[in-house]
Each structure stands twice: as C-alpha cells, then as structure tokens.
Amino acid sequence: MKIIAANKKATYDYNISLKLDAGIVLTGSEVKSLRNISPSIKESYIEEKDAELWLKNCFIKKYASSSDKDNDPTRSRKLLVNRKELNKILGSIRRDGFSVVPITMFFSTKGFVKLSIGLGKGKKKYDKREDQKSKDWNRNKQRLLKNN
Numbered sequence: 001m002k003i004i005a006a007n008k009k010a011t012y013d014y015n016i017s018l019k020l021d022a023g024i025v026l027t028g029s030e031v032k033s034l035r036n037i038s039p040s041i042k043e044s045y046i047e048e049k050d051a052e053l054w055l056k057n058c059f060i061k062k063y064a065s066s067s068d069k070d071n072d073p074t075r076s077r078k079l080l081v082n083r084k085e086l087n088k089i090l091g092s093i094r095r096d097g098f099s100v101v102p103i104t105m106f107f108s109t110k111g112f113v114k115l116s117i118g119l120g121k122g123k124k125k126y127d128k129r130e131d132q133k134s135k136d137w138n139r140n141k142q143r144l145l146k147n148n
Contacts, residue, residue: 001109004038004106005041005105007102007104011103012131013101014099014120016118016119016120017098017118017119019119020081021115022080022081022116023115024055024077024080024105024113024115025078025079025080026077030063033060040058041102044102045057048100053089053100054077058102061073079117098120098121101117101120102116103118
C-alpha cells in the first residue's frame with residue numbers, strides 16, 4: 001500500500017468513528033498523473049447525490065503526455081462502495097448528522113487507486129484544545145522517560 005495523499009486535518013477536525021476503503025472512478029491519464037505527481041485532498045469533501053457518493057474538489061494535475069483537451073483537475077469523481085457499506089453511510093449521514101471525510105488516497109496491492117474515507121462528527125473548539133493538550137503531555141512524558 002503506497003500512500004499518495006493524506007488529509008491530516010481530517011483527524012484534527014473530526015472524531016472519526018468508522019473508516020472504510022472506497023474505489024474511485026478515474027480516467028487513464030489521471031491514474032498516470034497520480035503515479036508521477038501527488039494530488040491534493042486537503043480541501044476535498046464527499047457528497048451524497050442520488051444514493052451515490054461523490055468526491056468533490058479533489059485536485060489531480062493534468063498528465064503532461066495525455067491528449068485530454070478538456071481536463072478539469074477538480075471534477076467530481078464517483079466513489080465505489082459496497083451496497084451494505086453505502087446504506088450504513090447514508091443512514092448515518094441522514095439520521096445521526098455524521099460527515100463523510102476523505103482521509104488518505106493510496107494505491108492498493110493490486111495497483112488500484114483507493115480512498116480511505118472516515119465517518120465522523122465535527123469537533124468543537126474545546127475538544128481540539130483538549131486533544132492538543134494530551135498530545136503535548138504525551139510527547140513531554142516520553143522525553144522525560146527517555147532522559148531518565
């Protein structure tokens with residue numbers, strides 16, 4: 001598994017309760033571009049439309065040798081998820097107010113491009129401060145143990 005892009009802000013902004021891997025519908029030139037140049041999923045989000053999941057605002061640069069004339073680097077891309085997982089995600093979005101967030105984009109062992117998505121709720125400001133405090137304390141604790 002080779003990670004192509006990661007969204008570090010996802011775990012900072014959301015309490016992720018469930019992680020799933022989803023396939024992405026891409027063109028051939030987009031896959032070639034992913035092998036050479038890393039994309040950006042920092043500003044991307046996942047939207048539900050007609051009982052399907054779509055990845056919006058994911059930037060994949062145009063492949064230099066491709067003949068695609070009307071290549072939109074931030075076009076909407078369909079996510080491929082099992083029906084059972086899709087029903088679980090859609091139910092959580094509609095009933096419980098969860099958000100679906102892209103976490104990492106990677107190549108699977110078979111060479112397919114996959115997207116790791118998380119189902120989570122947004123954190124409040126005080127939750128973020130508390131998490132930062134605990135991370136700082138754990139880091140300092142490790143330093144003290146290492147020095148003693």
